[in-house]
Amino acid sequence: MCGITGIFHHAEPDRPVDPGVLEAMTASLTHRGPDGEGTWRAPGIGLGHRRLSILDLSENGRQPMADATATLLVTYNGEIYNFRELRATLEGKGHRFRSTSDTEVLLLGYREWGTEVVQKISGIFAFALWDAAARRLFLARDPLGVKPLFYSDRAGTLRFGSEIKAILSDPEVERTPDLEALDAFLTFSYTPAPATGFAAVRQLLPGQCALFDRRGGRFWSYWGCPYRERPARGDFAAAVAEFTTRLDRVTAAQMVSDVPLGAFLSGGLDSAAVVRAAGRARQGPIHALTVGFDVPGWDERDVARRTATRLGAEWSAQAVALDATSLVPALSRHMEEPTADSSMLPVYLLCREARRRFTVALSGDGADEILAGYDTYRATRMAAWYRRLPATVRQRIVAPLARRLPLRDRKYGLHALANRFVYAAELGPGRDHCAWRIVFDDRLKDRLYTPAFRGHVAEPVAAYARHVAEVPPQREALAGLLHADTVFYLPNDMLVKVDRMSMANGLEVRVPFLDPEMVTFCAALPGEFKLGRGRIRKHILRESLRDSLPPDVLDRPKSGFNVPLQPWMRSTLRDLMLDTVRARRSELGELLRLDELEAVADEHRRRTADHAHALFAVLMLALWFENAAHAWKTRAGRRVALLDQSPHIG
Structure with a gap:
């Protein structure tokens, strides 16, 4: 793997790329590519690359890589597993190679097939390819989203990178938070693409391409839902x-x-x-x-x-x-x-x-x-049966009993599982499955969100649940759940x-x-x-x-790669969370009721409730604000008024 980055002034083709900014963007990705660095510039365009040498360890594999005519250049992160087969095909069509790397296969594959090259390659990748003759930049991400690709397109300039910190290395990029993205993060404990925590930074979706030229950017998907109307039948x-x-x-x-x-x-x-x-x-x-x-x-x-x-x-x-x-x-x-x-x-x-x-x-x-592989698929089947119980039984008997179950510091404690089940089951088909992993549910949002923040954000579970319906309705219910998890979670x-x-x-x-x-x-x-x-x-x-x-x-039960978060959030991580929240209270206070947050942390400490995952999400949000202020090269002394954004409509 490697780190890629670049700048394209698509609205001003003769505007030079600042070499200092390009070098800073590239250097920010050194950890992704400790074996080498390269940058390339021409009027209106600059590409950067950090190399982790995997194939063709010689200098012939360095990037950004140009073809023999120097009119095609690529900065590329990933591996093409069928590059040898594609190389043989391209050689049969008259192309000549100067290296044994998969990067050159991508470059000459574009020369032969244009943007359809993404349909030919099998691998994990994110790349940006500059076509000088057409003065356009082609970006693509692998079908399942193994490799990331972030971008910011503002005022006629595109910036991109393998990580957000590369884009933020350009002081021109605004760091205003995206409030709906932060709400989705607190809901799920991750930020769903194409959003990021920053309003000015987005990411390509898995299986998506983009083409930028003087007219701006055009996006399309080359990979869709793999589920067909009928499953294969057989032994x-x-x-x-x-x-x-x-x-x-x-x-x-x-x-x-x-x-x-x-x-x-x-x-x-x-x-x-x-x-x-x-x-x-x-x-x-x-x-x-x-x-x-x-x-x-x-x-x-x-x-x-x-x-x-x-x-x-x-x-x-x-x-x-x-x-x-x-x-x-x-x-x-x-x-x-x-x-x-x-x-x-x-x-x-x-x-x-x-x-x-x-x-x-x-x-x-x-x-x-x-x-x-998750127990959530079995839980979703059970939820359909559970909803056949009268609502009064579910809400006045089962739910209170679930809340009274004893708390245990276990990977999959019964208290946590039962309460997640009864909450999610009430949301109905499709949404129930997408709610098993919710961290901040509506009850906790009502308690902790400030009224201003609550009024700015939409309900994010629907974005997850709509993928369930992308599977043809003729398929079994499980197919929709698997597809939603594959493209969202x-x-x-x-x-x-x-x-x-x-x-x-x-x-x-x-x-x-x-x-x-x-x-x-x-x-x-x-x-x-x-x-x-x-x-x-x-x-x-x-x-x-x-x-x-x-x-x-x-036949052993599923274990998972988890950590003892419950006791940590009663001790050392609790202290770290409260200290970091206090340090960033000016930003967090616009989103969360900080006095109520301390009460929630105290409930967890006293074992009267399990708020470990919600408190950990708050800790990571506080650290995100801390990093945005200091670690990711933001301008000193600058603070964004979070709630000056327009409220969500719809």
Whole structure:
């Protein structure tokens, strides 16, 4: 992976690009590309690149890269897994290559196919390609949104970058917060694309392209919903065999690398399947890494060891300390949008340890969203039955009983699960599923939001829920839920976390389950192949591994990469949250009732309620304001009046 950035004065083609600004934007991404730096400028356009060398480690692979005519230039982040096949095709059409990198395949692929090149390449990517003859800039992001691409188009100038901090390195960019984005962040603990926390900064959606020229920007999507009207029908055993073959094939394709490559291995099925496929492709042991934490009940090393032994992997494990108080502020500077997924901490530590051993890591991310790996899918089925109870029974008996359940500091405590269930079930079909992960529900917003903030924002759950309806109505209900999670939750939370935490360590992470071939194949499977008998999560994956893993590993409950947030928010992180909120009270006081926030924190401390995730979101919001003021090169002494924006209409 790499870091890309640039400036295009599309309304003033002769306006020079400030070299100091371009260099600052590029330097802000050094962590993403520690192996080299390059910038290029011409009238009206400037491109920057930070290189993490993976393929063709020579100087021939440097970027920004130009073709032989110097009329096409590209700055590119990612990997094209079918670049060798495309190279052969292009050579057959008369193109001549000067390197062995996948970057040049992208460049000459555009020469041959124009913007349709995105339909030809298979990989994870974000790039900006300058076509000097047409004086236009072409931007694109991979189909599932593994790699990010942010932009700001203001006053005839486009700025873009792999991270927001690159764009904010230009002092011309306004840093006014986007109030609706901040509300969505507090609702979900992540910021849904195309928004970011800043009104002036947006991001391309997964599978989206943009073309900028003198007339401005034009956007379109080249990847759509992979679910068709009818699922494929056939024998389950044959589907298991085909699933295994496809996963082996796409994993092998993703192992192309000129630097050391390994894999993450937890105690779960997803990483085990990738490690097995990688071992088969290598025809020998793959280096698999597990990290364990100094918190009882939150360590999967023993399970991972048994998995590695059965799979014949070259296994290593590392115990690490979870020092949340020092880690959270540091990691907040990488999680820019803002984001409050607390599992960023263990993911960061995993990536840090991985980088000491290899440069490229294979991960099992994405399997839960395409194969029904979350208990929320079962909960949604149950919610339909639950709503058949009379409303008085649900609201006057069940809901009060759920609130009285004892609080436990567990990964998936019954109190938290029951209360999320009864709240979300009342929202109705579609919205119930999208509400399982809500952090700030309406009751908490009514309590903590200032009236001015409450009046400025819309209700964000609908944006999530509308993706459920994008699946053809002939398909089973599960298909809509999986699609919504794949296009909303996955790229806005899970993939953001993995990208920022891996790139903070200069580590490239590849995700075989999110190869478009795998996603399309799994979308075609009947729902019962994924959620077997309405309750067996990732049924087809589980059966694929039946002969490879011990039964106690194969059938153990889902664990997840979580942290003990409940006790932390009663102790050290509570203090950090309150201190940071007080330091940024001028901004936060316009959004939240700070006296009531202290009361909520006190309820959590006294164990009369579980507000851990909401309080952590407030902490990350306070740190976001702190970073916007100091860490991301904002102008000293400048403060934005948040609520001078127009209210939401509609």
